[in-house]
Amino acid sequence: EDQVTQSPEALRLQEGESxxxxxxxxxxxxxxxxxxxxxxxxxxxxxxxxxxAGEEKEKERLKATLTKKESFLHITAxxxxxxxxxxxxxxxxxxxxxxxxGTRLTINP
Amino acid sequence: xxxxxxxxxxxxxxxxxxxxxxxxxxxxxxxxxxxxxxxxxxxxxxHYSVGEGTTxxxxxxxxxxxxxxxxxxxxxxxxxxxxxxxxVYFCASSYVQVTDTQYFGxxxxxxxx
Numbered sequence: 001e002d003q004v005t006q007s008p009e010a011l012r013l014q015e016g017e018s019x020x021x022x023x024x025x026x027x028x029x030x031x032x033x034x035x036x037x038x039x040x041x042x043x044x045x046x047x048x049x050x051x052x053a054g055e056e057k058e059k060e061r062l063k064a065t066l067t068k069k070e071s072f073l074h075i076t077a078x079x080x081x082x083x084x085x086x087x088x089x090x091x092x093x094x095x096x097x098x099x100x101x102g103t104r105l106t107i108n109p
Numbered sequence: 110x111x112x113x114x115x116x117x118x119x120x121x122x123x124x125x126x127x128x129x130x131x132x133x134x135x136x137x138x139x140x141x142x143x144x145x146x147x148x149x150x151x152x153x154x155x156h157y158s159v160g161e162g163t164t165x166x167x168x169x170x171x172x173x174x175x176x177x178x179x180x181x182x183x184x185x186x187x188x189x190x191x192x193x194x195x196x197v198y199f200c201a202s203s204y205v206q207v208t209d210t211q212y213f214g215x216x217x218x219x220x221x222x
Binding site for chain 2: 004032036041044045089096100101
């Protein structure tokens with residue numbers, strides 16, 4: 001069965017303290033892995049798509065990497081405005097995404 | 110360019126009542142999706158559409174119906190609401206393939222008493 005597991009469930013950091021969020025997956029025939037950011041009371045906002053192992057993408061303080069079994073979202077020198085829930089999803093089959101449960105990130109000033 | 114919009118933003122229903130959630134997109138996307146988000150469960154796909162006039166079941170379709178009469182609109186219906194359908198509902202759309210980015214609406218918070 002296709003599964004996406006994110007860890008940790010919640011992470012609290014001090015401003016400037018770098019860390020990584022993990023997304024591990026088991027899916028046959030991965031067609032893409034997506035990272036989204038979700039603020040409270042809002043819809044998910046697209047961050048990155050990764051298609052193959054070894055691929056990396058960056059945006060401001062965020063960097064996403066992909067291996068054959070997992071993806072990491074690295075956050076470098078985070079700021080309070082980076083506080084959000086980060087969602088990982090994998091593309092399975094022809095039309096569907098399977099989402100993980102998310103990691104709730106809090107950055108304290 | 111409004112992107113993906115959802116109506117209403119909030120709704121409270123009594124058990125057994127019916128309602129329709131409306132999703133509209135102005136990006137000329139072919140694919141549209143309805144998800145529900147519950148604490149600890151992540152986003153789960155209810156129904157989706159790969160084009161005007163088509164619909165298909167997702168992971169959790171029971172108790173819901175959908176229609177895609179116009180390319181830009183995707184309706185989600187609850188014929189007889191149950192407390193288990195209390196959730197936040199999100200609509201999303203994408204160009205064509207599942208590997209294309211899905212853009213999400215702001216969500217509808219539904220409470221069934």
